Amino acid sequence: xxDVIAQIRQFRDxxxxxxxxxxxxxxxxxSIEAAELLEHFQWIDKAQSAQHAxxxxxxxxxxxxxxAIYLIELADVTGIDLKSAILAKLKKNxxxxxxxxxxxxxxxxxxx
Amino acid sequence: xxDVIAQIRQFRDxxxxxxxxxxxxxxxxxSIEAAELLEHFQWIDKAQSAQHAxxxxxxxxxxxxxxAIYLIELADVTGIDLKSAILAKLKKNxxxxxxxxxxxxxxxxxxx
Amino acid sequence: xxDVIAQIRQFRDxxxxxxxxxxxxxxxxxSIEAAELLEHFQWIDKAQSAQHAxxxxxxxxxxxxxxAIYLIELADVTGIDLKSAILAKLKKNxxxxxxxxxxxxxxxxxxx
Amino acid sequence: xxDVIAQIRQFRDxxxxxxxxxxxxxxxxxSIEAAELLEHFQWIDKAQSAQHAxxxxxxxxxxxxxxAIYLIELADVTGIDLKSAILAKLKKNxxxxxxxxxxxxxxxxxxx
Numbered sequence: 176x177x178d179v180i181a182q183i184r185q186f187r188d189x190x191x192x193x194x195x196x197x198x199x200x201x202x203x204x205x206s207i208e209a210a211e212l213l214e215h216f217q218w219i220d221k222a223q224s225a226q227h228a229x230x231x232x233x234x235x236x237x238x239x240x241x242x243a244i245y246l247i248e249l250a251d252v253t254g255i256d257l258k259s260a261i262l263a264k265l266k267k268n269x270x271x272x273x274x275x276x277x278x279x280x281x282x283x284x285x286x287x
Numbered sequence: 288x289x290d291v292i293a294q295i296r297q298f299r300d301x302x303x304x305x306x307x308x309x310x311x312x313x314x315x316x317x318s319i320e321a322a323e324l325l326e327h328f329q330w331i332d333k334a335q336s337a338q339h340a341x342x343x344x345x346x347x348x349x350x351x352x353x354x355a356i357y358l359i360e361l362a363d364v365t366g367i368d369l370k371s372a373i374l375a376k377l378k379k380n381x382x383x384x385x386x387x388x389x390x391x392x393x394x395x396x397x398x399x
Numbered sequence: 400x401x402d403v404i405a406q407i408r409q410f411r412d413x414x415x416x417x418x419x420x421x422x423x424x425x426x427x428x429x430s431i432e433a434a435e436l437l438e439h440f441q442w443i444d445k446a447q448s449a450q451h452a453x454x455x456x457x458x459x460x461x462x463x464x465x466x467a468i469y470l471i472e473l474a475d476v477t478g479i480d481l482k483s484a485i486l487a488k489l490k491k492n493x494x495x496x497x498x499x500x501x502x503x504x505x506x507x508x509x510x511x
Numbered sequence: 512x513x514d515v516i517a518q519i520r521q522f523r524d525x526x527x528x529x530x531x532x533x534x535x536x537x538x539x540x541x542s543i544e545a546a547e548l549l550e551h552f553q554w555i556d557k558a559q560s561a562q563h564a565x566x567x568x569x570x571x572x573x574x575x576x577x578x579a580i581y582l583i584e585l586a587d588v589t590g591i592d593l594k595s596a597i598l599a600k601l602k603k604n605x606x607x608x609x610x611x612x613x614x615x616x617x618x619x620x621x622x623x
Binding site (some may be wrong): 400403406407410413414415416418419421422423424426427429430433434436437439440443444445446448449450451452453456459460461463464465466467468470471473474476477478481482484485487488489490491492493498501502503505 | 542563570577605610
Binding site (some may be wrong): 195196203204206209210213214216217218256261 | 529536539540545546547549550552553554560603
């Protein structure tokens with residue numbers, strides 16, 4: 176993933192865009208891109224959504240990438256190591272959702 | 288990143304949660320987590336947001352991780368390679384935002 | 400609706416909160432509240448969602464109200480008359496989605 | 512507001528769209544439209560946002576209307592009276608944020 180992060184930085188810096196990349200602007204941008212991703216599934220049933228994703232694979236891959244790029248940029252400017260953040264969160268989630276109690280169950284309050 | 292993806296899969300499969308992870312449900316979840324990340328910056332000025340992020344580093348890292356985990360899970364169930372998707376999108380963005388025309392400028396229609 | 404708007408203004412002004420209610424902060428807040436509303440339906444099927452809404456009526460009414468309050472506050476500070484804005488948009492939508500072509504059909508690009 | 516609600520219903524029913532308007536689909540749509548509204552303020556400073564809203568008044572009024580229309584449609588299909596829901600929520604908020612303790616202060620945990 177390091178070379179991806181390097182390419183994202185290069186893209187940003189060639190355009191001198193780091194000046195716009197304060198954490199709030201990136202958080203706002205992540206929400207906007209997440210909604211564009213969601214728009215692909217706006218009127219679709221959960222049960223149809225795998226097939227729908229397969230039929231619109233490139234567009235959906237682009238939207239996933241848009242969210243990912245802003246997320247990587249936010250991690251970058253805040254000095255958060257994305258990989259460590261994910262692993263730390265998985266550990267917290269493992270405590271919050273013990274295997275025995277969580278197996279096959281998902282509720283409103285289940286994150287992940 | 289491969290071992291991170293492997294750990295996310297393991298977490299999900301130990302709980303038998305793949306059954307809930309249709310693409311639409313994951314896209315919805317990404318939007319919800321993106322908003323929780325945004326909530327940290329709800330009333331904050333852009334200019335204050337770097338300091339705010341530094342002071343709330345762990346909470347913000349957790350929210351970034353929540354978005355990232357769902358994003359990785361969505362890529363996983365749709366068979367989209369996250370790294371390739373990002374690189375492909377960067378190429379499209381490079382065409383859309385040529386260095387000479389984009390340097391130091393950002394508009395409503397600028398994605399990334 | 401005028402007395403509702405008057406009460407929302409009074410609530411805000413008694414707390415001296417208008418100073419925080421610039422349009423961007425309210426737009427951010429609308430997105431955050433919209434996501435909290437969406438969270439009630441995170442893992443629910445479309446087909447189950449009417450029953451789910453009936454069973455969680457008060458919580459969902461509260462979330463709808465949260466979005467509505469921020470929306471009314473945004474219209475207020477930008478000097479936009481909400482009723483006129485809705486009627487003007489319905490007219491545009493009627494042109495965009497003529498009855499004969501739109502009946503019983505909804506697409507990704509259908510707004511409303 | 513009653514005639515606005517009546518016109519929204521008429522618009523929907525002329526197109527036979529009520530079949531698509533389950534609560535979840537409308538909640539998803541509210542989030543998507545809220546993000547489009549937010550997009551107008553993506554790179555803007557809070558302090559600039561009043562002027563920006565004035566300069567883009569019609570576009571922003573349209574986005575506000577899009578959120579409002581879906582919100583009214585959601586209230587309609589769930590049998591929630593929007594006005595009562597707002598007044599009930601204002602009462603709860605008044606308890607949560609007593610005037611004396613809340614005057615001039617806003618925190619991450621302040622809703623409204």
